[in-house]
Amino acid sequence: MPDLDGRLSALRDELRATVPVPDVATVAERFQQRRVRRRMQIGAVAAVLVVSAAVPLLRQLDADPPPATPPPAPTTSATDPENFPFLYQMGFADEEHGYALRAQCAEQTAEGETPCELFLFGTEDGENWARIGDIPDRPRLAGGLGQLSVLGKDRLALDWFVAGVPNASDTLRLYSDDGGRTWEPVPVPDEPVEEVTEIPDGGVLLPACVGGRGGERCTEPGVGVLRPDTGTSARLANQPDLEDVIVGEIPTNDGYWWVAGRRPGTGAWALAVSSNDGRTWETTELDWPGTPNEWSVVDQRGTLYASAARIMGEKEDGLLAVFRSDDQGKTWQLVWQPTAAMSIPGFDGTLVAATDGSLTANQYGPHHQPYTSTDGGRTFVESDQRRFGVVEWTRAGYLAVAETTYEISVNGAHWVQFDIPVG
Amino acid sequence: MTAGKTTGDWFASLYQGSYRSLVLTAYALTDDLGEAEEITQEAFAVAYGRRTRVEHADSPEAWIRTVVVNIARRRWRRRAMLDRIMRRGHAEPDPPPPTAGEHLDLHAAIRALGRDHQAAVVLHYLADLPVDEVASILEVPVGTVKSRLSRARAALAEQLRAEEMDRA
Numbered sequence: 001m002p003d004l005d006g007r008l009s010a011l012r013d014e015l016r017a018t019v020p021v022p023d024v025a026t027v028a029e030r031f032q033q034r035r036v037r038r039r040m041q042i043g044a045v046a047a048v049l050v051v052s053a054a055v056p057l058l059r060q061l062d063a064d065p066p067p068a069t070p071p072p073a074p075t076t077s078a079t080d081p082e083n084f085p086f087l088y089q090m091g092f093a094d095e096e097h098g099y100a101l102r103a104q105c106a107e108q109t110a111e112g113e114t115p116c117e118l119f120l121f122g123t124e125d126g127e128n129w130a131r132i133g134d135i136p137d138r139p140r141l142a143g144g145l146g147q148l149s150v151l152g153k154d155r156l157a158l159d160w161f162v163a164g165v166p167n168a169s170d171t172l173r174l175y176s177d178d179g180g181r182t183w184e185p186v187p188v189p190d191e192p193v194e195e196v197t198e199i200p201d202g203g204v205l206l207p208a209c210v211g212g213r214g215g216e217r218c219t220e221p222g223v224g225v226l227r228p229d230t231g232t233s234a235r236l237a238n239q240p241d242l243e244d245v246i247v248g249e250i251p252t253n254d255g256y257w258w259v260a261g262r263r264p265g266t267g268a269w270a271l272a273v274s275s276n277d278g279r280t281w282e283t284t285e286l287d288w289p290g291t292p293n294e295w296s297v298v299d300q301r302g303t304l305y306a307s308a309a310r311i312m313g314e315k316e317d318g319l320l321a322v323f324r325s326d327d328q329g330k331t332w333q334l335v336w337q338p339t340a341a342m343s344i345p346g347f348d349g350t351l352v353a354a355t356d357g358s359l360t361a362n363q364y365g366p367h368h369q370p371y372t373s374t375d376g377g378r379t380f381v382e383s384d385q386r387r388f389g390v391v392e393w394t395r396a397g398y399l400a401v402a403e404t405t406y407e408i409s410v411n412g413a414h415w416v417q418f419d420i421p422v423g
Numbered sequence: 424m425t426a427g428k429t430t431g432d433w434f435a436s437l438y439q440g441s442y443r444s445l446v447l448t449a450y451a452l453t454d455d456l457g458e459a460e461e462i463t464q465e466a467f468a469v470a471y472g473r474r475t476r477v478e479h480a481d482s483p484e485a486w487i488r489t490v491v492v493n494i495a496r497r498r499w500r501r502r503a504m505l506d507r508i509m510r511r512g513h514a515e516p517d518p519p520p521p522t523a524g525e526h527l528d529l530h531a532a533i534r535a536l537g538r539d540h541q542a543a544v545v546l547h548y549l550a551d552l553p554v555d556e557v558a559s560i561l562e563v564p565v566g567t568v569k570s571r572l573s574r575a576r577a578a579l580a581e582q583l584r585a586e587e588m589d590r591a
Contacts, residue, residue, distance in 0.1 A: 019456070
């Protein structure tokens with residue numbers, strides 16, 4: 001009888017030897033690709049929130065709020081780490097008070113829906129996180145996992161975009177003024193009926209329809225304000241003279257609000273900056289023919305940097321241009337554009353303007369190499385400041401979120417990592 | 424200017440030490456070494472995103488193996504569903520990957536076993552997993568695994584004996 005055990009052992013060793021082991025660095029790259037892919041999938045299909053077995057938390061407008069109940073245990077299965085509740089979104093009121101949403105999604109159903117549960121976490125010291133509760137159910141027509149806006153230490157709003165529902169607003173909103181313990185629905189008419197002359201403390205700037213609708217389409221898109229005191233949307237009295245606006249939801253480190261858009265008539269890209277909470281805007285046309293779908297503005301030590309990028313387009317272009325202003329947005333200089341020899345195609349999020357004067361552009365997906373400039377954005381060289389996730393600017397500093405952890409930096413130079421528990 | 428933490432040596436060591444074994448685990452469920460490699464890489468990407476949890480698991484390798492198995496099962500179920508929809512019969516297995524000539528016949532003999540017996544053999548003998556772990560992955564009792572291994576060994580021994588006689 002042949003030595004079967006010996007031959008099985010030899011086959012095992014031989015098979016193992018034929019399996020190449022890719023460099024461990026590819027694991028991180030794949031993780032980033034996976035994360036981007038997953039967010040696209042979850043954001044693109046209609047998501048249904050599964051009501052967990054708990055007392056409903058929706059507050060009736062005329063009734064006392066229900067007594068607080070402990071949140072139910074998370075439905076994470078220890079035997080199915082694939083569906084581990086991942087960090088979906090975070091926001092901060094300041095360096096100490098922040099909120100995070102974890103999402104746990106089941107497989108896509110035959111109807112193309114991805115059932116997800118959302119769990120809310122909060123911190124009061126910027127480091128230690130505790131679970132607050134679940135997000136209540138909302139109508140099945142709403143898409144995606146919702147857009148979280150942190151409006152203050154205890155004030156939150158969650159928006160879902162609902163498309164194509166006749167005679168109904170495009171936005172469903174839940175609002176909380178007790179730190180996410182209870183929620184109430186807030187009407188969001190397609191055209192805001194309220195008006196504010198300035199952006200209130202804690203307010204968030206949003207795109208809004210300010211001038212009427214032609215059928216289903218807004219004829220005058222502009223900017224609105226999500227009010228922290230009520231959770232309602234208001235029209236900003238003094239609108240920047242721009243079309244196709246892309247707004248900065250919160251101000252820069254030095255307190256500048258910004259809106260990117262096209263000049264009516266010419267269609268030229270322009271940047272509008274306000275140093276007085278939206279009362280007035282300094283709008284400057286850029287002499288630049290690019291086709292971005294994302295803008296971001298950050299500042300450091302009196303210098304504003306604007307990045308124009310094309311993300312997830314038919315052609316992945318990444319960072320298309322960097323503009324710099326040394327006079328509070330009155331004038332802008334185009335300091336960097338990609339060339340045949342040098343491009344940053346995997347760029348997403350914001351530039352990181354650090355207190356040491358450096359400016360970093362992070363990349364994601366297959367292009368993971370970050371680039372840093374030390375000459376005011378004119379030239380970029382490879383650097384080692386790789387971040388866990390796409391960097392965004394928040395009221396607590398620069399933030400990069402991974403599936404279970406996040407990094408934060410108040411100065412763009414030193415980053416600290418924190419974990420958020422599952423439950 | 425550095426991040427507060429990095430993945431650390433432990434993750435790299437875990438990766439280097441368990442990657443091949445996990446590929447063979449996936450191979451038992453997919454019958455395709457290339458797909459097994461892809462599944463294993465995906466599982467490590469999942470583990471990377473949850474590395475704090477993985478680091479503190481009783482057995483980080485077992486944690487990742489669970490993900491490997493879940494991914495492989497999910498893909499197998501989708502393929503089986505598609506096969507039913509398309510009314511496809513079970514396809515002939517692809518030829519085994521190139522190995523040294525002296526083991527090619529054994530590898531082919533394993534692949535000629537029924538799917539259940541093949542999976543048990545690959546998990547136990549090639550991925551080096553104990554019987555109780557094989558039972559957990561295949562979701563069958565330990566006794567069933569032992570029975571399948573016993574029958575598989577008998578079939579392989581018979582096959583190899585017959586081939587030796589043909590060569591003689």
